[in-house]
Amino acid sequence: MQLEELSELAAEIQESQQHCDHCVRVCMAAGCQSSGAKVVFDALSEKTAESEHVCVKGVGCMGLCAAGPLVEVTSRGQAPVMYQQVTEADAQEVVDSLGGAPVERLRCPSDMPFFTSQHKIVLENSGVIDPEQIKEYIAADGYRALVHAVTEMTPAEVLREVDVSGLRGRGGGGYPAGLKWSTVSKMPGGDKFVVCNGDEGDPGAFMDRAVLESDPHRVIEGMVLAGYAVGAAHGFIYVRAEYPLAVERLTKAIRDATKQGFLGQNICETRFSFDIEIRLGAGAFVCGEETALMASIEGRRGQPRPRPPYPAQSGLWGYSTLINNVETFANIPPIIRRGGAWFASIGTEKSKGTKVFALAGRIRNTGLIEVPMGITLRDIVFTIGGGVPEGSQFKAVQTGGPSGGCLPEEFLDLPVDYDTLRQAGSIMGSGGMIVMDQTSSMVDVARYFMEFCMDESCGKCVPCRAGTHQMHALLDKIAQGHGSVKDLALLEELCEVVRAMSLCGLGQTAPNPVLSTLQHFRMEYVAKLQEHALPDGGPPASERSATPPAESQETTS
Amino acid sequence: MMKPATPSQVRVVTFKINDRDVSARSDETILQVARENGIRIPSLCYVEGLSVWGACRLCLIELNGDSRLLAACSTRVEEGMEVLTDTDRLRRYRRMIVELLFAERNHVCAVCVSNGRCELQNLAQECGVDHVRVPYRTAVYHVDASHDWFRLDHNRCVLCTRCVRACDEIEGAHTWDTMGRGINCQVITDLAKPWGESKSCTGCGKCVQMCPTGALVRHGTSVGEMEKDRGFLPYLSRMREAEWE
Structure with missing residues (x-):
């Protein structure tokens, strides 16, 4: 297929979409589905079945999960109208209003900052196209970058665009994508692999799920472009089995793309071939770590191994392997389509482009947003997120999940990019953002994340396996008011050891929630210790399971 | 591997x-x-x-x-x-690692068959572990004595997986593996069956010789009697490599 043929196909599809006067889009992402979007969709479809001028579409995530199920009505010649919390009973009213005045009762103000302050690149099609129809993706300029690259660009030119774009890995590490790609492309040897990491496991994070559910073809296109650039012929998408909808849509997308000739043998009648297989994760958080992920794909126990050698040198079955996150691949098609320089013009000096964040916790507008790098945390939490609910007081925002940290109010004016957040004691991570108010105890927060890390430790290396267990026990003791000053000192020492000595990122970053809460909310820990000093604050004898560290225990004979 | x-x-x-x-x-x-x-x-x-x-x-x-x-x-x-x-920093960190190992399972040197010949004990002495600052877990672990000649005591296991690797790479039987994750991780024979019922175990005893502690021992040994002999390993691994080349 040549570029002209693709343009013709896209124009044809666009024309066929013109026949309906009213387009009703129902958000069918997991968030809205869990609040009943499916029945709304069915009701709307049923009531408009006989009308030729109305088409009802199930689309991907519209972002404002807090107000789901969301429905958007676009009538010819009119501005789109968005409805929130639509129920089955509202369907008739919505259908009746088509062509007339909108239903004010259900209206969701689409001019609020939540929608207007965003900058969508990765999510440009999310909530607009039907993710299960490849036609719709093609009509929205989909696979343009792929056809253009494969038929008119050399692999080196594709690499250059990615390098110029300044894109950094969106999985949390922030390693420059261009550098990783060119390392893999320079490795000698025939067989290479491209792996997409969709094992998103941070509590409260759902960016990758939304991308896979709302626009799966974008990830496939990004992977094929990566395969073309580095000289790989096989790809794997590793998705958690907890995302059944994403798996279902990806499976269909791969089948459709293969049928259209964008995947498989001789893509666009060139000599380039590339196929993609899906691999399901079995629920281990550690499999998001790249070496553990590869072990899992190979069918072995999902455990990390020491690096070097890095996957680029020795990856799947010993072959050179390129591993990137879902969101990283989703950024590639627009970069190739519009040029690396365009992408580099967005964001800050060292962090380019946009970032998708999942807002959760004590915040009004829970949901999914995409903002340019360099925006302040205050803008995200208060302007876009709408701030904390009435009667609450903002206390901290947790970024980066179990590897990240909690930042208090005075850090809210920091620009959001990889390096600034790291300096402040947190990390950007994959993009989960949990807002907490005065009801959250920071010691509890640290204990919660430590419990998560303890449960998810694979058990291979000693500091992570035994260290997270000990840290959790200490945090538990402190949170219950039984801790002593010595316990706190021991906790801090354990943090240092586990961070420095652990084998993989899980263990190395597990102390971060403790360290950042200690740095910014030390008084809360101290207050908990003082409970111990109260006359009636001591532990009952029955709870004294562990001997206090003050009493030393002989170990060797 | x-x-x-x-x-x-x-x-x-x-x-x-x-x-x-x-x-x-x-x-x-x-x-x-x-x-x-x-x-x-x-x-x-x-x-x-x-x-x-x-x-x-x-x-x-x-x-x-x-x-x-x-x-x-x-x-x-x-x-x-x-x-x-x-360096000072490394010494401090290593000591903590050894302490974490001692607190993780039930290492009671005084009644251990490997007392005096144990690599964990030697490491504790080398790293200056005179007491353990973190609380002992004192969790209950079982002992598998079902094998005719050998015994597995999970209380002494440090999960170094030397047994797993020796069995897989040198003997080629792959009787050993690990199961569970985090603190619940443990070594198993076959699919977590008693060692004595293992169909794949050849009874060669390489795992026992490789074990650094008293987790894998010969039956009939008393306190301090379990001496391990690893002389065979360099020879066998050289032969293996020569075969592959």
Whole structure:
């Protein structure tokens, strides 16, 4: 297929979409589905079945999960109208209003900052196209970058665009994508692999799920472009089995793309071939770590191994392997389509482009947003997120999940990019953002994340396996008011050891929630210790399971 | 099981360990070169002749004054690197690792058949562990004495997986493996069946000889009597490698 043929196909599809006067889009992402979007969709479809001028579409995530199920009505010649919390009973009213005045009762103000302050690149099609129809993706300029690259660009030119774009890995590490790609492309040897990491496991994070559910073809296109650039012929998408909808849509997308000739043998009648297989994760958080992920794909126990050698040198079955996150691949098609320089013009000096964040916790507008790098945390939490609910007081925002940290109010004016957040004691991570108010105890927060890390430790290396267990026990003791000053000192020492000595990122970053809460909310820990000093604050004898560290225990004979 | 990637061309490099000049082949690891030169780096999961596991984290070293630590067992030597194996910081960290191991399971040296011949005990002495600061877990672990000649005591296991690797890579039986995760991780025979019922075990006893502690022992040994003999390993692993080449 040549570029002209693709343009013709896209124009044809666009024309066929013109026949309906009213387009009703129902958000069918997991968030809205869990609040009943499916029945709304069915009701709307049923009531408009006989009308030729109305088409009802199930689309991907519209972002404002807090107000789901969301429905958007676009009538010819009119501005789109968005409805929130639509129920089955509202369907008739919505259908009746088509062509007339909108239903004010259900209206969701689409001019609020939540929608207007965003900058969508990765999510440009999310909530607009039907993710299960490849036609719709093609009509929205989909696979343009792929056809253009494969038929008119050399692999080196594709690499250059990615390098110029300044894109950094969106999985949390922030390693420059261009550098990783060119390392893999320079490795000698025939067989290479491209792996997409969709094992998103941070509590409260759902960016990758939304991308896979709302626009799966974008990830496939990004992977094929990566395969073309580095000289790989096989790809794997590793998705958690907890995302059944994403798996279902990806499976269909791969089948459709293969049928259209964008995947498989001789893509666009060139000599380039590339196929993609899906691999399901079995629920281990550690499999998001790249070496553990590869072990899992190979069918072995999902455990990390020491690096070097890095996957680029020795990856799947010993072959050179390129591993990137879902969101990283989703950024590639627009970069190739519009040029690396365009992408580099967005964001800050060292962090380019946009970032998708999942807002959760004590915040009004829970949901999914995409903002340019360099925006302040205050803008995200208060302007876009709408701030904390009435009667609450903002206390901290947790970024980066179990590897990240909690930042208090005075850090809210920091620009959001990889390096600034790291300096402040947190990390950007994959993009989960949990807002907490005065009801959250920071010691509890640290204990919660430590419990998560303890449960998810694979058990291979000693500091992570035994260290997270000990840290959790200490945090538990402190949170219950039984801790002593010595316990706190021991906790801090354990943090240092586990961070420095652990084998993989899980263990190395597990102390971060403790360290950042200690740095910014030390008084809360101290207050908990003082409970111990109260006359009636001591532990009952029955709870004294562990001997206090003050009493030393002989170990060797 | 992984092995560090071998550079295509082997060269001879010179570098420094603790300010001492040493030379090495570029396909050697820091730990191998340190041992050749009689420089002691504590380690537990590493055994010459088995694949690199990199899990005990005791052999971590400082490189060129960088704050990031590297495992000596899995890091290849490079020209001009400056390795420090015994700084205050490393000593402090290693001691904590050994303490964590002692607190994790029930290591009661006084009644252990490996008393006096135990690598964990030696490490504790070397790292100056005179007491354990973290609380003991005192969890209940069972003992598998179903095998005719050998016994597995989970109380003494440090999960170094030497048994797993020796069985897989040297004997070729792959009777051993690990199951569970985090603190619940443990070694198993076959699919978590009693050792005595294992269909794959050849009874060669290599796992027992490899075990650094009193977790795998011969029946009929009393306190301090379990002596381990690893003389066979360098020979067998050399023969194996020659066969593959």
